[in-house]
Amino acid sequence: MTFVKIDQKKWAEGVSALKKGYQVFGPVKEGKDHEFRKLSGDQMPEMDYGNTRLSPKAAIYPQSEVMFTYTTDERKDDHHILKEPERDETPKAVIGIRPCDAFSFLLVKKNFDTPEYKDPFWLRAYDATTFVGYGCDDPCSSCFCTSAGSGPFDEKGLDVLLVDHEDGYLAKVLTEKGKALTEKAGWTQAFDAGQAEKVFGEKAATAEGKFESQISTDRLADIPSMDLYDAPFWEDIAFSCINCGTCTYLCPTCWCFDIQDECRGCDGVRMRNWDSCMSSLFTLHGSGHNPRGDKVSRVRQRFMHKLKYYVDKYGDGIQCVGCGRCVRKCPVNIDIRKVCEMMNQYDPEAQNECACPTT
Amino acid sequence: MQEYTDKIRQIARRLLEEGTVDMVIGFRKGSMPIMNEPCMVRRPQDVDQLVWDSNCGINLANYLTDRKEKIGVVAKGCDSRNIVTHIIENKIDRDQLHIIGVPCGAMIDKRKIASLVEGEITDVTETEAGKVIVKGEGFEKSFDKAEVLQENCAICIHRNPVVHDEMVAEPVEEQTDVDRYADIREIEAMSDAERKAFFDDLYKECIRCYACRNACPLCYCPTCFVDESRPQWVGKGQNENDIRTFHFLRAYHCAGRCTDCGACERACPVGIKVRMLTKKLEKDCKELFDWEAGISLENRPPLDAYRPNDPDEFIK
Amino acid sequence: MSAPARQLDARKGDIVENPYLPYPVRIDDIITETEDKNLKTFRFVFINPEDEEKFAYMPGQFAELSVTGKGEIPIGIASSPTEKGFIKFTVNKVGLVSSYLHSMKAGDVMGVRGPLGNSYPWETLKGKNVVIIGGGFAFTTLRSSIIYMLENRDQFGQIHVIYGARTPGMLLYDQELKAWEARDDMNMHITVDGTDDPNWKYNVGFVPTITEQKAPPADEDTYAIICGPPIMIKFTQPVLDNLGYGHERIIMSLENRMKCGIGMCGRCNIGKDFVCKDGPVFTLAQLNTMPKEY
Numbered sequence: 001m002t003f004v005k006i007d008q009k010k011w012a013e014g015v016s017a018l019k020k021g022y023q024v025f026g027p028v029k030e031g032k033d034h035e036f037r038k039l040s041g042d043q044m045p046e047m048d049y050g051n052t053r054l055s056p057k058a059a060i061y062p063q064s065e066v067m068f069t070y071t072t073d074e075r076k077d078d079h080h081i082l083k084e085p086e087r088d089e090t091p092k093a094v095i096g097i098r099p100c101d102a103f104s105f106l107l108v109k110k111n112f113d114t115p116e117y118k119d120p121f122w123l124r125a126y127d128a129t130t131f132v133g134y135g136c137d138d139p140c141s142s143c144f145c146t147s148a149g150s151g152p153f154d155e156k157g158l159d160v161l162l163v164d165h166e167d168g169y170l171a172k173v174l175t176e177k178g179k180a181l182t183e184k185a186g187w188t189q190a191f192d193a194g195q196a197e198k199v200f201g202e203k204a205a206t207a208e209g210k211f212e213s214q215i216s217t218d219r220l221a222d223i224p225s226m227d228l229y230d231a232p233f234w235e236d237i238a239f240s241c242i243n244c245g246t247c248t249y250l251c252p253t254c255w256c257f258d259i260q261d262e263c264r265g266c267d268g269v270r271m272r273n274w275d276s277c278m279s280s281l282f283t284l285h286g287s288g289h290n291p292r293g294d295k296v297s298r299v300r301q302r303f304m305h306k307l308k309y310y311v312d313k314y315g316d317g318i319q320c321v322g323c324g325r326c327v328r329k330c331p332v333n334i335d336i337r338k339v340c341e342m343m344n345q346y347d348p349e350a351q352n353e354c355a356c357p358t359t
Numbered sequence: 360m361q362e363y364t365d366k367i368r369q370i371a372r373r374l375l376e377e378g379t380v381d382m383v384i385g386f387r388k389g390s391m392p393i394m395n396e397p398c399m400v401r402r403p404q405d406v407d408q409l410v411w412d413s414n415c416g417i418n419l420a421n422y423l424t425d426r427k428e429k430i431g432v433v434a435k436g437c438d439s440r441n442i443v444t445h446i447i448e449n450k451i452d453r454d455q456l457h458i459i460g461v462p463c464g465a466m467i468d469k470r471k472i473a474s475l476v477e478g479e480i481t482d483v484t485e486t487e488a489g490k491v492i493v494k495g496e497g498f499e500k501s502f503d504k505a506e507v508l509q510e511n512c513a514i515c516i517h518r519n520p521v522v523h524d525e526m527v528a529e530p531v532e533e534q535t536d537v538d539r540y541a542d543i544r545e546i547e548a549m550s551d552a553e554r555k556a557f558f559d560d561l562y563k564e565c566i567r568c569y570a571c572r573n574a575c576p577l578c579y580c581p582t583c584f585v586d587e588s589r590p591q592w593v594g595k596g597q598n599e600n601d602i603r604t605f606h607f608l609r610a611y612h613c614a615g616r617c618t619d620c621g622a623c624e625r626a627c628p629v630g631i632k633v634r635m636l637t638k639k640l641e642k643d644c645k646e647l648f649d650w651e652a653g654i655s656l657e658n659r660p661p662l663d664a665y666r667p668n669d670p671d672e673f674i675k
Numbered sequence: 676m677s678a679p680a681r682q683l684d685a686r687k688g689d690i691v692e693n694p695y696l697p698y699p700v701r702i703d704d705i706i707t708e709t710e711d712k713n714l715k716t717f718r719f720v721f722i723n724p725e726d727e728e729k730f731a732y733m734p735g736q737f738a739e740l741s742v743t744g745k746g747e748i749p750i751g752i753a754s755s756p757t758e759k760g761f762i763k764f765t766v767n768k769v770g771l772v773s774s775y776l777h778s779m780k781a782g783d784v785m786g787v788r789g790p791l792g793n794s795y796p797w798e799t800l801k802g803k804n805v806v807i808i809g810g811g812f813a814f815t816t817l818r819s820s821i822i823y824m825l826e827n828r829d830q831f832g833q834i835h836v837i838y839g840a841r842t843p844g845m846l847l848y849d850q851e852l853k854a855w856e857a858r859d860d861m862n863m864h865i866t867v868d869g870t871d872d873p874n875w876k877y878n879v880g881f882v883p884t885i886t887e888q889k890a891p892p893a894d895e896d897t898y899a900i901i902c903g904p905p906i907m908i909k910f911t912q913p914v915l916d917n918l919g920y921g922h923e924r925i926i927m928s929l930e931n932r933m934k935c936g937i938g939m940c941g942r943c944n945i946g947k948d949f950v951c952k953d954g955p956v957f958t959l960a961q962l963n964t965m966p967k968e969y
Contacts, residue, residue: 030564031630032474050479053629054566063566064596067695070743080743080784081699116952117694117937138496141481142391225946229966240397242421244570246628256941259695259934260595263744270695270743273595275940276568281586282942283932283968286748286769289905291931291945291968301944301968309947331574331626332417333389333396588771 003196004182005189007168014185015044015095021184022093022130025059027052036094045096050140051323055252056101057108059094060125064273067121067259073266082270092129093181099154099161100145100321102131104252106157107321110314111255121272130181132171133158135200137207140324144213144337148322153204163203170196215340217318220311227348228308229300237339238299240332245276247302247326247334253319256282277301303339360485363411363461366527367433370459371406374431380457383431384422385409392483393469397422409433411527413485416466416509418620420444420576423451430456435463437511437620439520440653441576444616447656450579460523462531465504465512466621467491470630472507476500511621511634514539521654540642546635558603564629565602571633572609574626577616584608610636615644615660618653647673694937697741697786698726703761705781710844714812715777716753716765719787730790732756733797734819735928735956738789739936740764740776748772749933749951752790753815755822762787765815765847791936792955795820795900795926803896804832808911810839810882810903814847816928817902821855828860832896837889839866839882839907843875864889883910893919900926912959925959929969945969 006014018024019039026045027034033053034046068082094102105126112119112126136143136152145151155161159178162169170191173179182188248254258275261268275282278299283292292298310319320336327335371383386395387408395414399422400406411433419432420441430451434442442458445451472493473480482494491502505513514537519530549557569585572578584592585605592608594601619641623633644650647670648661661669700719708714717740721727730738732752739747748770754763768777779785795816805824809817817838824831836855840846846865855863856877866878866885878885882903891897899920901908908927915925931943931950938952946965948954957965 032470033630072744080786082696082741082743082786084693084696111939111941114938117939119939120693120695140479226964226966229946236398239399239422240417242570242573242626244573244626245568246570246626249566249568250628255939257934257939258595259747259940261742261744261746262594262596268744270746271596272940273597275942277941279569279586281582285930285932286773297968304946305941305944309944313947327391329628331570331628333391333394335390338390589774591771 001193002173002179003191003193004171004173004187005165005168005191006162006171006187007166010187010189011168012044014182014187015039016042018093018095018181018185022091022181023088024093024095025056026095036097047096047134049096050138051098051101051143051325053325053329054250055104055323055325056094056097057104057252059092060105060129061108061122061255061274064271065121066269066271068270070268070270071266072263072268087124089124089128092125093132094129095132096134096162097131097158098136098323099133099152099156099158100136100143100148100150100323101252102133102157103145103150103154104157104321104323105131107253107310107319108255110316130159130177131157132160132162132178132181135161135163135203135207137164137203139207139210140328141212142324142327142337143211143322144215144324145322146208146211147214147217148320149317150321151204152207153200161200163200165199170199172196172200213324213337215322215337216344217307217311217340219344219346220307220318220340221315223308223343223346223348225304225308225312228343228346229304231343231346231348233342233346234296234300237303237334237342238296241278241295241299241334242332243278243280243295243298244331245278246329246331247336248276248278249274250325250329252321252323252325253306258282277305299334303336303343306336307340307343360412360464363527364409367409367411367459367461368406370525370527371400371409371431372403374457375400375403375406379429380431381428383409383433383459384419385433385459386411386415386417389414392480393467393472411461413464413467413491413504414483416512416621416625418574418576418622421574421622423456424576424579425450426455428455431459432456433459433461434520434523435461436515436517436519436521437463437618439522440517440618441620443522443653443656444618444660445576447660448616453656456524458520458523458525460520460526462520462526462528463512463515463518464531465515465518466509467504467507468509468512471509472502475502475507509621509625511619511624513537515619517618517651517654522656540638542635543639543642546639559599561632561635562599562602562606565606565631566629567597567602567605568628569605570626570628571623571631574622575609575613576620576622577613578609580612606633606636610640613637614640615648615650615662616652617641643673695788695935697739697747697788698730699723700762700785700787702779702781702783702785705779708765708847709812709840710842713768714765714847715768716763716847717776718754718761718763719785720761722784727760730762730787732762732790733794734823735794735816736790736792737816737936737955738762738764738787738791739933740766740772741786741788742772742775742779743785745772745775747788747934747936748776749791749930749936751816751819751928751955753818755819755826757823757826765812765818767812788936792951793953795928795956797823800898801830802832803898804834804891804894806835806837806890806897806899808837808882808886808890808899808901808903810907811841811845812847813902813904813928814838817900818848818851820900821861825855825858825861833891834861835864835889835891836861837864837866837882837885839868839878839880839885841868843867843870843872862889881910882907883914886911887914887917890915890918893921893924898924898926900928902928922959922963927957927959927962928955929957929962930955931969 034049036056112122159175306319387398617637699722704718934940938949943950
């Protein structure tokens with residue numbers, strides 16, 4: 001592991017240099033909020049931000065992505081045969097990603113990279129990407145990454161971690177990919193490791209001390225799934241939900257998608273689009289039957305998936321990195337921290353006792 | 360505001376104890392600044408979670424659709440107008456409802472407040488003197504409430520419920536000297552190219568989550584046209600024509616029905632001014648048919664009734 | 676070339692098969708199965724002969740039928756792996772893709788993606804008695820299973836099949852049913868809910884009733900496979916309970932809305948399990964511990 005120092009001048013030169021070998025994504029201010037966008041021309045990442053409005057998942061997993069193309073013109077030899085379109089295989093660099101968001105890719109990878117099947121679209125994009133993280137000095141009051149398996153200076157899923165230092169950055173080079181990127185950028189001014197570790201350590205400790213928000217997840221694995229499923233609190237949690245799906249679209253760890261065919265004339269595409277478990281169409285059978293036809297079952301699905309099914313399936317924590325976007329953007333203020341608390345505290349036996357006095 | 364809250368709790372407790380209603384739908388304190396959460400109270404001992412303040416912008420008519428219970432519902436002016444629309448459109452029965460009318464002091468806009476301060480907001484309170492105090496890490500700012508209202512509230516001319524079974528307080532004075540359509544006239548005055556550019560810009564950030572639709576009390580179709588597959592009216596990807604088609608058609612479906620409650624804009628996660636379309640249709644309905652939605656249970660909406668003297672100059 | 680690019684190349688080597696890419700097939704034959712014409716059996720041949728080998732399947736698995744411009748639908752495989760040179764699917768006309776498929780003709784080109792999902796537990800069933808209970812159009816993977824068992828007859832004990840539909844004209848595979856009825860190495864019980872055909876020589880009665888009358892007694896070596904509409908399953912299960920069938924020996928095949936078929940798109944889950952990848956076949960004992968989201 002090495003450390004390099006990047007001053008402002010080197011930073012600007014480095015980003016420009018990277019654009020010659022990478023598709024560079026970074027935070028860009030749009031209106032009041034920042035979003036991750038592919039940086040064009042002389043555009044620089046605008047690093048002065050808390051967290052982007054949408055998660056950076058689209059850099060790897062676009063909201064709408066062509067999987068295959070085909071022609072329905074039967075005069076052509078290859079009519080109705082699906083083909084993968086040409087792709088821009090230039091490597092990607094995501095610069096300035098927050099550690100929680102970078103960690104989210106590791107969670108999502110469990111879904112797309114399985115022993116039985118590999119999702120080529122996601123995996124190719126992921127493998128071609130170098131993640132340059134940016135330590136989080138000022139977490140929001142609704143952030144809870146430290147209790148969701150990550151942290152403001154967490155290195156999991158990152159190739160490089162930047163922290164503010166003097167008038168520029170200190171970079172911790174974590175992987176071979178990270179090394180290649182920093183070399184390409186010309187960020188090679190070595191910095192004393194002992195001193196750097198101290199800077200990183202102090203910054204992390206300061207930031208971690210600022211967290212006001214925590215969740216408890218220690219009991220989730222032990223409470224039987226069906227007890228949580230049948231818990232009495234779902235109707236109350238779901239009441240205010242309008243099933244808008246904002247939470248799922250903003251969430252860095254929501255990976256569900258739909259597959260759709262669309263044609264213009266004889267030119268067709270099969271594409272996939274982000275989808276949401278909040279939509280009743282998500283599970284509607286051709287017969288009209290819908291196993292999650294009411295909103296209570298859909299809201300329960302979202303939280304059970306993140307906080308129980310995922311926990312049971314992978315035995316490696318919850319499917320949430322604590323970025324807080326869903327908490328901040330839910331139009332009716334449904335708060336995953338509260339729901340997690342209710343689930344984690346749930347005691348099915350106490351519940352039975354509770355119900356008894358009225359009988 | 361505390362008097363409103365106390366009175367709402369008192370009424371809710373009485374209705375539940377007497378068995379007049381099976382549930383009361385109102386607001387409880389949110390976990391985030393400037394947010395309250397719609398909630399349902401079924402037992403008298405739970406009424407103390409109900410609150411009222413200037414963060415109750417969500418339209419509760421949306422929670423009544425197709426419910427079968429007897430319901431006590433807390434309703435400000437716009438909620439009551441959407442309740443009227445719901446009753447006219449047979450989405451709820453008047454006899455099922457006990458409407459707890461709230462004269463509305465207008466709601467504050469969390470995006471507007473966020474745009475007026477630098478840094479994260481941790482607490483927002485309102486004083487009796489009509490000030491809004493905004494606190495965050497290292498700052499505290501005071502605004503006149505009038506500066507930070509939701510845009511639809513600032514131009515609202517029906518703050519008092521149009522229908523109710525009892526009121527929480529005496530009616531507030533209605534605003535009369537407001538220009539509801541200044542922004543729409545500006546769009547109307549644009550050239551075609553300018554207008555196209557305006558709408559291109561308006562929808563460029565749409566992520567098609569349909570939060571605007573789901574937040575809207577009018578959007579209760581069992582299957583929305585964007586979700587139909589046979590026939591498929593619009594594509595499902597991020598094609599800009601498909602996105603515009605969704606917004607334009609949804610707005611048309613709200614013509615003569617929209618009460619400008621602002622639910623769509625509140626819900627939009629990317630801050631699209633969805634009301635720019637619905638307000639144009641509202642303005643047209645006002646000018647062509649002298650119609651305001653949800654004012655009376657007696658009159659049929661203009662697009663739902665034929666009158667021989669209906670204007671037809673716009674049909675060419 | 677930079678390091679990330681090399682990584683990409685390495686990965687391209689890893690992902691040789693794109694699991695979303697269907698095998699191109701040609702429609703070889705179409706048979707209208709039922710009198711309401713809502714069920715057709717499609718026989719496909721692979722356009723690239725080597726794909727047939729890749730499409731190695733066992734009864735109980737399904738595949739995504741892919742129609743360009745319309746989409747894909749998950750359909751149980753009705754042919755048996757013992758039938759070579761083609762694969763068969765019986766499709767109910769319900770939605771966008773299936774309706775279009777019903778309008779297609781022999782010779783048309785489309786795609787098949789699979790095989791997907793688990794299968795019936797053939798290792799467990801080896802040497803056991805098997806009772807197949809089917810209703811309506813949910814008989815497709817059961818046909819596959821029957822053909823497979825008859826081709827490997829010595830690997831199984833007694834074979835009972837109870838299959839019912841509303842009317843004689845709604846039974847699938849009627850020629851095969853009659854041939855099975857005539858065999859002496861299996862017990863075939865065809866039934867209909869009702870008929871005014873004076874020449875009907877098989878059973879009349881609902882599947883649960885016929886199951887009660889004809890199913891063999893339960894023991895450690897007897898397994899039931901049930902596939903049918905929810906109402907049939909609802910009333911057949913208590914019958915099997917009364918007969919003493921343990922829930923780990925009642926095997927069911929589920930349906931849910933699916934898109935990817937490989938456990939990634941997220942919609943067909945029942946609890947932590949995916950119907951498409953962990954199923955569609957589950958024992959009743961397993962289902963008893965899962966949400967009823969199917």
